[in-house]
Amino acid sequence: MAERDTAIEAVGLVREFKKGPRAVDGIDLTVAAGEVYGFLGPNGAGKSTTVHMLTTLLPPTDGVARVAGHDVVKEGAAVRGAIGAALQEAALDPFLTAREHMKLQTAMHGMRGAEGRERTDELLERVGLVNAADRRVGGFSGGMKRRLDLALALVHGPRILFLDEPTTGLDPQSRKALWAEVRRLTADDGVTVFLTTQYLEEADVLADRVGIIDNGRIVAEGTPEALKDEIGRPSVEATPCAAGELERTNAVLGRFGEDVPGSPKAAAVRLEAGAQLADVVRALDAEGIEIQDLQLHAPSLDDVFLAKTGRSLEGAAEAEATESEDRAERDPDALAA
């Protein structure tokens, strides 16, 4: 990849906290200009710490990162001039209106008078907040806050946009509206998007490439299709009519592949090479087990996560949140030297 086409590059990026874990443990990644890069992982995996380092809010303990061609440590101001960021929580002042937020942000970027007002109107129109422009943000819904957050991040026309879990806590409608805006930004404006998420569907739908992070390390990287193809085999989940038949169902399915997590009332396996769903059905029938529900799952990003880490992404979130990286980030005394 030619250097001019590289929007974000990190080599051996490390972040240690004095009183906490090694939140980021040697990350290497490259994001091409115009790409949507999905950074997928459970809570506490190191996603936000990585974003904070790439956006110059947190100095790395070790390693090098360049964003928009600028070193994040030595050229922080140049990096900030090229990026926009909507961080994990919509960082808004509940006592200000949406328009007052925009006025503050445009002024911070040196836009005065009519220039600032025009940019404000344009962005509020784009995110659908014109009618709510003069309402205090404290009364906004989660989706409205996220849209305003995005508008604020776009004030200075950044080439690279960091979105840290932008749809966490949003209803499906608001989530899809935000996805549409991200797609528009990349398609129409050529903006590079670095998107962290713990939602598999979000990464699958939006990202050109996905990096899966766990315990501060990237455990898999590629296009969603390539990652799923790597896993290759579908899984089968069978729920017996009688709960007492679960053990026998497990035994039958066990002949066709290795166990994978599924519903507590069902047996589930990833099919071995050559095993077919029809074989499973015939075997269950031969054993006389009545099946209430039988599902064939195509490989998902969760399967990729499971294959790479031995855990399900959807179940990992709680376990990984015990030592909150955000708490460490907010405590400057906890920063490593």
Added chain:
Amino acid sequence: MSRSSLALQVGVLARRSVVRTLRQPAMVIPAVLFPLILLSINSGGLDSATRIPGFPTDSYFQFALALAFVQGALFSSNSAGTNVASDIESGFLNRLALTPLRRLALMLGMLGGILALGLIQAMTFLGVGWVFGAEFEAGIPGALTIVALSLLISLGFGCIGAFVALRAGNGEAVQGAFPLLFAALFLSSMSLPRNLIENDWFQTVATWNPVSYMLEGIRSLMIEGWDPEALALGFACAGGIALLSLLAASSALRTRMVRT
């Protein structure tokens, strides 16, 4: 970015600070009301203190009015600290850090809110004093000097609150520090002139306590007229605390905003 951009940044941040403060009645009303309540209790209950030989005035209300200004200023530590802590906890400070913001602009902007609240308090206390018959021996220039001194005291206490918030990163620490500042008020010459405090240790503490000189600076303008020594001490103590706390808050902001 041109030099004028600093002025632009200070302007919008100060406006935000003022607007934010004024839109929180729960922050403004107690900061005005509580000093008036303490003033009414003290002036009603301690009026007989005026009969102590050497007491500087025959109106305890006039004597105690200075307390309202200083106690009101103490609330600045709470409001400024709470606002800063809220910006840290919500991530708003990070948002600002991602812009070409200058730290100086952030500090100066924050002071806007402190001064706005301080001005509302000082004007209210002056008005209440005037309505209830307090005399201002130093006249209108003296009243304006009282406002100036009150604002300086607010600035000092406000920056202490901001410092605590920036160091701790949460509002609970600000709430925890607030009573400590109140203790400084109660260990001063708030109820009696220092020379009339009989208890030795209390008199010593009150003499070393800068809050005493802030109170006496304001009091002098109301009771004695222009007393250069009392005024100089009052402004020196208030200015010293304001300077030190501003430096401490600036240093804490540098640590807090660790952008590269």
